[in-house]
Amino acid sequence: MFKVFSDMSLGAVVAGFIAVLIGFASSVAIVFQAADVAGATESMKISWIMALGLGMGATCFFLSWWYKAPVITAWSTPGAALLATSLTDATYGEAIGVFMFAGALALILGLSGLFDKLMRWIPLPIACAMLVGVLFNFGVAIFTSMEADALIVGVMFAVYLVAKRIIPRYAVVLVLIAGILLVLLQPHVDFSSIPLQVGHFEWVTPEWNTSLILGVGVPLFIVTLTSQNIPGVAVMRANNYxxxxxNLMSWTGITTLLLAPFGGFAFNLAAITAAICSGKECHSDPGKRYIAGMSAGVFYWLAGAAGATVVGIFAVFPAEMIAALAGIALLGTIGANLKAAVEDESVREAALVTFLTTVSGVSFFGVASAFWGICFGLIVLSVQKIGRSK
Structure with a gap:
């Protein structure tokens, strides 16, 4: 633990905080929609937030500490969106059974070692191109948000440009501070309605409905794998971790199995928030960026324990400020991976196909575009290799 204290830095701690802020604020509404469709009461929703916060906190903190890498986990946002449209005829207990089945599939895939082998088949330029496709809209959101709120986003972007020139290591930190100060200066900001409430667990015994397990549980596993875990691994590989x-998938599967009865519907590797904690803006030394993962774990614990209070605080920040913060924090990652994707001319066209497919958002058979981006990129690469071998 002495090494942890000596490796600690403000940039890494702030990167962890930003990851949690963006992770919660950007998609907690979708989680609540899924909870509503599943038939959750208000107390059950608080249990969901506590289970998700503590689960992500434990996996981020301990896995980052153990592997000395910024391992960032998240709830499955696409999975929550799937649940919000697929659980209309399920009882709450049957929904819990679906969560546990998807977690069991993740655990089995992790223990089998097949996920590691799958990721070794994907060349780095293809993985980088897919990651750029996943992150592309976050970069664009800086400027679409600027159109909606020119003052806050414009000042944040100006602070980033100046800080990047003078003190680049703390550029994102200063952007966060500037954004918070600008929000606090807005006359309509009201903290009085935020509830002061500690989270709590509420156990619900799972029920097993075969048609729901096959019709919702399998798609939940596939969506989480293709849209969260594969991009999450791409982030790690792109940053040479x-x-x-x-092993990581096994731990997220175990966490889902343990916390599903309390509302922890799906845990997985993060992509977007992991990119924030894995880049140079977090720390110039890749060996010390694991502090960002541990910090994210602590902030996730606090978020889960505070329950409704934290959700209320996040709701105060405008969507434009959150979107701009995410985009600015990811600029360096987008640039570095774009360079890695197109640098090798022999793989450039395959990487371009991967990027275009991923950024298009297409979904075949309910499987996310990140998966198809890799598939189409590998097909192009394979055809080109056949042509070159003749």
């Missing part, structure tokens, strides 16, 4: 990903 060779953490054994099958």
């Amino acid at each position: 060779q953490t054994p990903v099958s």
Whole structure:
């Protein structure tokens, strides 16, 4: 633990905070929609937030500490969106059974070691191109948000440009501070309605409905794998972290199994928030960026324990400020991965196809575009290799 204290830095701690802020604020509404469709009461919703916060906190903190890499986990936002449209005829207990089944599939895939082998088949330029496709709209959101709120986003972007020139290590930190100050100066900001409430667990015994398990549980596993875990591994590989990903998937599967009865519907590797904690803006030394993962774990614990209070605080910040903060924090990652994707001319066209497919948002058979981006990129690469071999 002495090494942890000596490796600690403000940039890494703030990166962890930003990851949690963006992770919660950007998609907690979708989680609540899924909870509503599943038939959750208000107390059950608080249990969901506590289970998700503590689960993500434990996996981020301990996995980052153990592997000395910024391992960032998240709830499955696409999974929550799937649940919000697929659980209309399920009882709450049957929904819990679906969560546990999807977690069990993740655990089995992790223990089998197949996920590691799958990721070794994907060339780095293809993985980088897919990651750029996943993050592309976050970069664009800086300027679409600026159109909606020119003052806050414009000042944040100006602070970033100046700080990047003078003190680049703390550029994102200063952007966060500027954004918070600008929000607090707005006359309509009201903190009085935020509830002061500590979270609590509420156990619900799972019920097993075969048609729901196959019709919702399998798609939940596939969506989480293709849209969260594969991009999450791409982030790690793009930043040269060779953490054994099958082990990570096993731990997220175990966490889902343990916390599903309390509302922890799906845990997985993060992509967007992981990119924030893995880049140079977090720390110039890749060996010390694991502090960002541990910090994210602590902030997730606090968020989960505070329950409704934290959700209320996040709701105060405008969507434009959150979107701009995410985009600015990811600019360096987008640039670095774009360079890595197109640098090798022999793989450039395949990487371009991967990027275009991913950024298009297409979904075949309910499987996310990140998965198809990799598939189409590998097909192009394979055809080109056949042509070159003749």
